[in-house]
Amino acid sequence: MRAQYMHMHDFSGRRFLFLLGSTRTGGNTETLAQQAAAQLPSDVEQHWVRLAEMRLPAFADVRHDGDGSYPPPTGHARTLLDATLDATDLVIASPLYWYAVSTPTKQYLDHWSGWMRVPGLDFRARMAGRTLWGVTALSGADHSDADPLVGTLTKTARYMHMDFRGVLLASATRPGQVTTDEDAARRAKTFFTP
Template sequence: MHDFTGRRFLFLLGSTRAGGNTEALAQLAAAQLPSDAEQHWVRLAEMDLPAFTDRRHEGDGYYPSPTGPARTLLDATLDATDLVIASPLYWYSLSTPVKQYLDHWSGWMRVPDLDFRPRMAGRTLWGVTALAGTDHRDADALAGTLAKTARYMRMDFRGVLLGSATRPGQIAEDEDAVLRAKTFFTP
């Protein structure tokens, strides 16, 4: 077993419904983490995150320090060593709650003295998704978004755990995904 001492995993659940296949697949993978790896789970759809407004070209281009749910999410993000984006495949890409969360990163990079982008460098980004059908190429845009996000932020991207399921609970029938979940977080 690998040493996960000091590792803090933030699982960002991007579904608009609780208990879906993506969440179940993420839970299967997380169950394999040793007890010395902290886990924090956030359901993005319940965060009441304000709509993101692009202010880069207004005034000095800086953003105010976030407050409320955005601050809570920022703090959880900065506290994590590993971020796991668990987003079902919605129209071949990330779900709206995940996209909104990542949009806020644009603002956080422009908060004076926060140093969000340099502080994110070196962290690890993972993805988990369930999709209808068995052609995993349908998730290429989702995986590409996460890979490019990690590259831009100078994070280590460790890939996307993919599973095929449509109805709730169906992910257990994807034996390959269940097997991959058991080793997904191993280096």
């Protein structure tokens, strides 16, 4: 199914947003995402955002206060919202932290709850049909440890009516170790393209 989808899908006009969820730069997940992104056609737009540098405000759940609406985001939150809505493809590149997405990644996804309730924004409807991908590095060879992270992205895509294309996984513990995972390097070459 995936190979058939990619074969039939044209990359023209695609805009990839890479959301780096690590709390450090140059980590294994980022390196793995770069390996995969290097295979994209040169005319495909790539926008890279380091979530830890975006200084999002703490998310507050006010759904049951007043009319339950949220004000339009400002500052870095607005920058992220605009980048998200501009992308055809979102790549969550989060290392595995305690079997789930990293704190910056979770905070970004939490803000989706508010963006869905900004009057006139129609965030959920506008996200429908976009493509969601995941990239993660984890310590150890048991990739089932990443099942909760994969589940988060799978269910997020389902709820938002997005097309979920899976998670590229690699085993790496120390910085730079991902380059020795030959199986992950091979999968990175075909993750986005057939």
